[in-house]
Amino acid sequence: MSATYLMPTYNRQPISFTHGSGSWLYTKDETPYLDALTGIAVCGLGHCHPKVTEAIQQQAATLVHTSNLFGIDWQERAGEALCTAAQMDSVFFANSGAEANEAALKMARLYAHQQGFKRPKVIVMEQSFHGRTLLSLSATANPKAREGFYTLDDDFIRVPFGDIAAIKQAAKDYGDICAIFVEPIQGEGGLNTAANGFSYLEELQAQCEANNWLFMIDEVQTGNGRTGKYFAYQHSNARPDVLTTAKGLGNGFPVGACMVRGRANGLFGAGSHGSTYGGTPLASRVVHSVYDVLANSGIMENALTEGQFIRKSITDELQQYDVSSRGAGMMIGIVLPNTMDCSQLVDLARDEHKLIINVTGSHVVRLLPPLNISRHESQQIIERLVNLLRPLL
Template sequence: MNNEIQSAEENLIRVYNRFPVVLDHGEGMYLYDTDGKEYLDFAAGFAVTGLGYDNKELNETLKAQIDKLYHTSNLYYHESCGEAAKELNRVSGMDRVFFTNSGGEAVEGALKSARRYAYTKGTGRYEFIAMENSFHGRTFGAVSVTGHDSYREPFEPLVPGVKFAKFNDLDSVKALVSDKTCAIILEPLQGEGGINLATQEFMGGIRKICDENGILMICDEVQCGMGRTGSMFAWQGFGTRPDILTMAKAIGNGIPVGAFAMTEEVAKYSLQPGDHGATYGGNPLACTAVKKVIEIFERDNIVGHVNEVAPYLTKKLDDLVDENDCVVRRKGKGLMQGIEITKPITEVNRRCVEGGLLVIQAEGNVLRFVPPLIVEEKHIDEMIEKLKRALAD
């Protein structure tokens, strides 16, 4: 296996710190490598595979679409795009949507939409307020509003006019607001930044600041959206509808697709023909995936299942905090949670992989748990046992 990895790395730009595992196939909650070893997956491809692996219904639907059509120019209409847009707007609570290929592209589109809105309105606004410890992607616009110096510094100068406030600190946001503020962008639940959940007061306060000052509110739900926090999108759990919403990852269950959506008011004054585009965005295969994923989510009550099983994960992680000196605290909501540990996180993660458990690291020495949303209590029990072994001296 190591020779296989070495051979592959010789042909790739090395931007990932990969584990020495060559994955071959998956089924449900589990992945298998080329040697047949089984891994319980509590990473879900960075919160992507909400329906788990090898969902037969989704597979067959995608195969059928491949036989029909999987790319056209966006100058021509295809039914799956309109149908997927209608369904995604319905479940996200938004009015208009643009399909992209990734979360980073979705954030780019959201930022451009906010700037275009200000341009059309003639306000002269162009500044963004973003949050410390945020992560919005790796394109120039997305990394410009990402609140981590390590992501930003190698690529400066970045997009101008970005200020960073403290997450969950309304006063720090208010101090940055000016007549040049175009939009405030935040994740309702920060993922890469350490599994930091916004408070009800903060989300409501941001909405009020935006309403009182003519500022657009952008919620980035690329990771925390699509059922993961116990509502279809996290903003719905707070009751604070954004003006622009970004999404990706789980909306396609692994098929590369993202989207940014907006209210009718923003759409009316925002992007016009020629302002934005994506050759592959909204292609028939991706839109078929979105449409089928939403159908399965609703029919199988995936969000209801999240709300049933998440308290069990919460309890088990809280027990881990009580029982282990090296586990400082639990953070998060629903099936997007983390534990802060005092042991070297890279070593713990390596031991997890060796023990057949896949988890993700996050900022602040946090282990992140974002399993497929089909997870059951028995899988949580198995994860806890594997994690305990990885944390043992």
């Protein structure tokens, strides 16, 4: 494969797919690959879901773009469907996760500005990933991703994920904190969950309320049914002031969203933020179709049942080895011994087992299958992965 004209920002695998359907990707010669990655948690409804394809086709033939200078009926409808599911008051549509997070982080600064702060700080977590724009990159932990970009380090305080004592200490040490920004499960950082699970979010919200900070949750990866609820925070009693999402929101169509509630509602006014493309008729109709499927298909229940089945079956099959699992719904981390060399796993899974996976945090196999996977396909993921791992353990 020649990529002469493309900047080498990715180490691409030596394969490309020409078409996809449901849980399967196909090469030009029709070889099927079972997709347990879905474009990194994007195609939650499976590849080319008929309802989404129909929405794209019909809207592409009707009206693609007018700009936010005009009313956009599909944006209103998508906003209502999304905010109702997310239990939020209003939404700003962007085009990616990083852009949605950029909006959230800018909003935190506006919130601080209204209270007369000079240089506000946001608390973020170790191992976090929030995107590649300068502000979202500054919130991101990964030093390799940040290297050389003069990130805005003074504007963030980084604490260990899951550590409430560190948040309390930060509140004592700094007088200029305006928000906490957190992923419910750290996707890129190793499928990390807090020791007390989603109750961690409740503790974070309590700290935000006690200190008058905004509570902001990044559900770019965990949102849109991925963990078996519309949004992962809904596994807890926590309620964010600001909630971002992208990835599964468009099932492959690029779209992001920053939602607000309560005291964060109204921070952005006319002219304070914008996007030429955000919420086009086409993108919005896609979002509406995704939420129509999520609401009416039993797909999130399936994500919970099949996710649990995949996790349990793999750990049962490999119980004599040092293998455990973590995650929720269709966000599954299979944790391998940290002494194991996992550098060849992705290639071996693809070439020898026709299974598409990802490895994160050096020794965690990350499985992000479609939410509507069949039991037979779940069994295939289990069988292929166990056959890959067993000889290597």
